[in-house]
Amino acid sequence: MNELLPFIRLLHPHRIWVFWGIAAGILTLLASIGLLAVSGWFLSASAVAGLSLVAAQRFDIHTPSAGVRGFAVLRTVGRYAERVISHEATLRLLASLRVWFYQTIEPQAPASLYRHRSGDLLNRIVTDIDTLDLLFVRVLAPTVVAAAVAMAVGGLLWWLAPSLAVVFSLIFLLAGLLIPLLAERLGRPIGAQIQQHQGELRSNLVEDLQGMADLSVYGAQHRRCQERLAECDRLLGLQEKMAVISGGSTAHITLFSGLAALAALYLALPLAQDGHFSEPVLALITFGVLATFESVQPLPLAYQMLGKIRAAAGRLIEVGEAPVTVVFPDVRAPESVDLSIDFQKVCFGYPGSGTARVIESIDLSIPAQSTVALVGPSGSGKTTLAHLLSRFWDPDHGSIMIGGTDLRRFSEEQLRRKITLVSQRAHVFNATLRDNLLIAAPHADEAQLRKALERAQLAEFVDGLPDGLDTWTGEGGSQLSGGEARRLILARALLKNAPIWILDEPTEGLDNDNRRRFTETIFANLSGRSGLFITHTREALTRVNQVCFLENGHIVACGSHERLFAENRRYHHFIGTQQS
Numbered sequence: 131m132n133e134l135l136p137f138i139r140l141l142h143p144h145r146i147w148v149f150w151g152i153a154a155g156i157l158t159l160l161a162s163i164g165l166l167a168v169s170g171w172f173l174s175a176s177a178v179a180g181l182s183l184v185a186a187q188r189f190d191i192h193t194p195s196a197g198v199r200g201f202a203v204l205r206t207v208g209r210y211a212e213r214v215i216s217h218e219a220t221l222r223l224l225a226s227l228r229v230w231f232y233q234t235i236e237p238q239a240p241a242s243l244y245r246h247r248s249g250d251l252l253n254r255i256v257t258d259i260d261t262l263d264l265l266f267v268r269v270l271a272p273t274v275v276a277a278a279v280a281m282a283v284g285g286l287l288w289w290l291a292p293s294l295a296v297v298f299s300l301i302f303l304l305a306g307l308l309i310p311l312l313a314e315r316l317g318r319p320i321g322a323q324i325q326q327h328q329g330e331l332r333s334n335l336v337e338d339l340q341g342m343a344d345l346s347v348y349g350a351q352h353r354r355c356q357e358r359l360a361e362c363d364r365l366l367g368l369q370e371k372m373a374v375i376s377g378g379s380t381a382h383i384t385l386f387s388g389l390a391a392l393a394a395l396y397l398a399l400p401l402a403q404d405g406h407f408s409e410p411v412l413a414l415i416t417f418g419v420l421a422t423f424e425s426v427q428p429l430p431l432a433y434q435m436l437g438k439i440r441a442a443a444g445r446l447i448e449v450g451e452a453p454v455t456v457v458f459p460d461v462r463a464p465e466s467v468d469l470s471i472d473f474q475k476v477c478f479g480y481p482g483s484g485t486a487r488v489i490e491s492i493d494l495s496i497p498a499q500s501t502v503a504l505v506g507p508s509g510s511g512k513t514t515l516a517h518l519l520s521r522f523w524d525p526d527h528g529s530i531m532i533g534g535t536d537l538r539r540f541s542e543e544q545l546r547r548k549i550t551l552v553s554q555r556a557h558v559f560n561a562t563l564r565d566n567l568l569i570a571a572p573h574a575d576e577a578q579l580r581k582a583l584e585r586a587q588l589a590e591f592v593d594g595l596p597d598g599l600d601t602w603t604g605e606g607g608s609q610l611s612g613g614e615a616r617r618l619i620l621a622r623a624l625l626k627n628a629p630i631w632i633l634d635e636p637t638e639g640l641d642n643d644n645r646r647r648f649t650e651t652i653f654a655n656l657s658g659r660s661g662l663f664i665t666h667t668r669e670a671l672t673r674v675n676q677v678c679f680l681e682n683g684h685i686v687a688c689g690s691h692e693r694l695f696a697e698n699r700r701y702h703h704f705i706g707t708q709q710s
């Protein structure tokens with residue numbers, strides 16, 4: 131149950147709502163019991179009074195009928211209040227849960243979150259958090275309400291006759307404790323499996339939808355559809371098992387409530403005959419006992435779901451409490467105008483990939499306001515080096531400096547302000563062109579947006595659009611061409627105006643003409659900045675200050691493109707194959 135504790139603690143700020151929700155629940159149930167018990171008493175008292183004319187004339191029908199009406203009104207109002215208040219508490223808890231989850235995963239982005247499939251994360255954020263809201267409304271509140279009501283009724287029975295209270299308590303404990311615990315025990319593994327299967331099904335569906343175009347090109351839709359159907363069948367099978375447990379436990383609760391009413395009648399009858407109380411009180415006791423079992427009716431289903439709730443809590447904690455690989459200091463490092471970059475004996479291996487290193491003892495200096503190109507075969511570690519400079523990860527050994535200060539000394543805001551990353555994978559949000567630009571500079575005015583568009587050579591394109599900057603870009607920029615999307619990302623980078631640029635194959639996938647024009651634009655904007663440019667295009671390599679050739683995580687040669695091309699056979703060969 132430990133996995134639930136962090137979430138129970140989240141209820142603390144909303145304790146007032148929780149308290150009143152539970153209080154309204156208790157009031158409603160007591161009104162329900164009162165209604166049935168007084169109605170029972172009223173009917174039998176009327177019947178008894180009807181036996182003699184004198185008693186019938188003396189019989190006060192007004193007080194009990196007012197009582198019945200009073201309890202009925204109280205029950206309705208109480209139920210309404212209980213629903214409103216408990217839902218308010220639940221929604222507040224949900225909001226706290228979402229904030230908590232976001233706050234715990236945000237420091238893990240982007241490095242640690244790569245481990246999770248996007249559908250899986252979405253599922254945890256939406257479904258697991260929604261499942262956890264059942265914890266209060268379905269489990270905690272009804273348990274407290276049932277316990278409080280049972281104590282109230284037990285106390286009353288004790289006052290009438292202790293034997294009644296003892297028998298009632300025993301049967302109530304069987305129904306309210308044993309059956310929910312049994313349901314929990316039986317439902318736990320199935321609930322956990324349901325939660326896991328639902329997560330997998332949703333992740334797979336998201337992936338299938340994202341890859342629909344490829345699935346249809348390769349004719350794999352039918353096969354994937356069959357796989358999803360098989361997953362749905364497995365899920366249905368599990369849900370059927372849950373339904374059987376739930377039906378069984380409801381039937382047992384009903385049985386126990388009937389038994390308790392019979393036992394109460396059996397014990398109270400001789401007491402009534404002995405004159406301990408009048409005959410109509412017999413009906414009051416029997417109906418009261420019967421109505422009290424209403425409080426335990428929702429418990430088996432709630433405890434049966436506990437497995438599902440615990441699995442959801444476990445899945446959230448697994449993501450939320452994963453170690454944060456990169457921790458930024460709160461205190462800012464002293465600012466320096468020096469924007470030189472130094473990699474000193476940097477070694478790095480991805481977490482979870484054993485001792486295999488992707489970067490091996492790299493020394494690299496990028497003087498301020500100059501650009502170094504990284505060239506190398508696929509998988510040689512170029513992007514990893516760029517991500518290390520962006521501090522998505524920290525090196526295992528060695529250090530990376532900007533202006534002589536270790537990256538680890540900069541606060542997050544300080545470092546992010548210094549660096550812009552323009553990559554082929556940069557994300558275009560499903561929003562307007564304007565919104566995509568404002569991500570970099572939320573307060574930029576029209577003139578600044580216009581200037582960035584002009585410098586990225588996108589102004590003409592935007593002017594030709596009927597909605598201009600308010601044009602929707604589509605999912606991942608699907609309504610833009612590759613070149614337009616890159617220019618939009620470049621305009622965004624220009625708006626940020628960071629002094630250090632990391633460019634990770636920004637022209638990849640563009641045709642020759644677009645690539646040349648895009649490279650031209652980049653270099654026109656690179657002047658005065660320090661840059662790390664991952665590229666293998668000749669037009670970029672001939673314009674940077676230095677080229678470093680990377681193989682298997684090692685820098686094997688550095689120099690001008692012309693010199694390396696003339697003197698380094700492997701570089702010559704690599705560039706030759708790239709150009710061809």
Ligand SMILES: Nc1ncnc2c1ncn2[C@@H]1O[C@H](COP(=O)(O)OP(=O)(O)OP(=O)(O)O)[C@@H](O)[C@H]1O
Nearest residue numbers: 244480483488506507508509510511512513514515
């Ligand atoms: N998140 C990750 N977790 C584990 N291994 C990774 C991860 N990202 C990259 N790698 C591995 O690290 C190695 C270097 O990858 P990297 O992306 O840095 O190469 P690259 O030189 O940029 O390649 P490319 O030119 O194809 O983009 C590769 O073997 C890759 O499989």
